[in-house]
Amino acid sequence: MTARLHLGAPPLRVQRLQLADALALAPGDASPCDVLGAIAYGPPDSPGGLPTVNASVLCAGGAMADAWRASEHVASGTTGAVRWRCDGHWMFGAIDLDERIEQTGVAALAERAYRDLFAALAETGCTHLLRLWNYLPQINGDGGGMERYRQFNVGRHRAFVDAGQAAFEGAPAACALGIHRGALGIRFLAGRTAPVAIENPRQVSAYRYPTDYGPRAPSFSRAALADIGGGDVALFISGTASIVGHETVHAGRLLPQVQETLRNLAAVIAAAEAHTSARFDLAALDCVVYVRHASDAALVRQALQEALGSAAHTVMHAVYLEADICRQDLLVEIEAHSVARGALRA
Numbered sequence: 475m476t477a478r479l480h481l482g483a484p485p486l487r488v489q490r491l492q493l494a495d496a497l498a499l500a501p502g503d504a505s506p507c508d509v510l511g512a513i514a515y516g517p518p519d520s521p522g523g524l525p526t527v528n529a530s531v532l533c534a535g536g537a538m539a540d541a542w543r544a545s546e547h548v549a550s551g552t553t554g555a556v557r558w559r560c561d562g563h564w565m566f567g568a569i570d571l572d573e574r575i576e577q578t579g580v581a582a583l584a585e586r587a588y589r590d591l592f593a594a595l596a597e598t599g600c601t602h603l604l605r606l607w608n609y610l611p612q613i614n615g616d617g618g619g620m621e622r623y624r625q626f627n628v629g630r631h632r633a634f635v636d637a638g639q640a641a642f643e644g645a646p647a648a649c650a651l652g653i654h655r656g657a658l659g660i661r662f663l664a665g666r667t668a669p670v671a672i673e674n675p676r677q678v679s680a681y682r683y684p685t686d687y688g689p690r691a692p693s694f695s696r697a698a699l700a701d702i703g704g705g706d707v708a709l710f711i712s713g714t715a716s717i718v719g720h721e722t723v724h725a726g727r728l729l730p731q732v733q734e735t736l737r738n739l740a741a742v743i744a745a746a747e748a749h750t751s752a753r754f755d756l757a758a759l760d761c762v763v764y765v766r767h768a769s770d771a772a773l774v775r776q777a778l779q780e781a782l783g784s785a786a787h788t789v790m791h792a793v794y795l796e797a798d799i800c801r802q803d804l805l806v807e808i809e810a811h812s813v814a815r816g817a818l819r820a
């Protein structure tokens with residue numbers, strides 16, 4: 475793809491919208507459209523044909539989407555299993571792979587998905603991942619002697635190594651959640667320059683987890699910080715849960731898990747702020763809250779309200795989804811993004 479002449483990249487923008495409004499933005503066949511893609515949280519058969527994250531949306535608000543927008547010079551294409559849109563500077567891609575159709579186990583499925591993903595990055599020149607979202611059916615299920623999440627980690631790791639992508643330091647920000655049914659769904663955002671990878675001093679880096687959690691550690695950083703143009707910096711916070719060191723704390727106890735998760739989110743924000751003049755705020759995030767049990771959503775919402783105030787952006791704009799967390803003893807996980815004025819520190 476030919477790079478366009480720009481003084482720097484056109485700014486990347488994100489908007490959290492009602493799903494219906496996001497569908498109205500969807501690329502038409504004729505008119506130019508600056509939407510790179512969207513992560514849609516809603517029922518699987520959305521009218522616009524935008525594949526959704528296959529998980530129930532809980533609490534008020536209903537179906538939502540995060541739409542990623544850049545310049546209007548968007549090309550679209552497919553590379554293997556990846557459908558992507560790219561304006562030469564920013565790229566959004568989606569993969570939906572059904573293992574019942576592919577007839578492979580989870581490790582091979584993940585390896586294939588990530589092999590195609592890295593091929594798509596190479597094809598567009600947007601070779602640096604900013605953020606990944608992984609949705610794996612039956613994540614805690616047994617995949618023939620090994621948990622399916624652990625198998626996923628094996629295949630993902632193999633693809634990272636084969637593609638020469640950073641599986642340890644410098645790995646992209648990510649989340650990995652379990653959905654009840656459907657295909658392996660992966661969404662990703664990439665750009666032309668590497669983001670700053672952020673770790674959480676309260677936690678062992680996930681890529682250094684001991685083998686108690688599976689033969690291959692998950693390949694992700696706790697957050698990524700990126701200059702997105704227009705004088706803004708974006709903070710992408712990975713799925714964050716009640717883990718200290720490498721161990722789950724408050725196993726099976728919802729509200730202490732929420733408190734610990736908030737401490738981890740605050741620690742990630744503080745670690746990120748060492749690398750930028752931008753200032754982020756735990757109370758001003760666009761977050762997605764994943765709860766293992768749908769009936770816990772209201773309790774988590776109340777806990778966030780008590781911790782951050784009922785008028786906080788984080789509280790007002792949170793999306794709640796029913797999903798399995800990748801460790802059986804975790805009941806809740808929170809991921810987030812936020813954009814603030816500022817620059818990266820050299």
Ligand code: 3EB
Binds near residue numbers: 608648692694712714
């Ligand atoms: C954790 O801290 C919780 O496998 O890509 C969070 C974010 C988690 C990303 C992944 C897993 C992943 O280990 C789980």
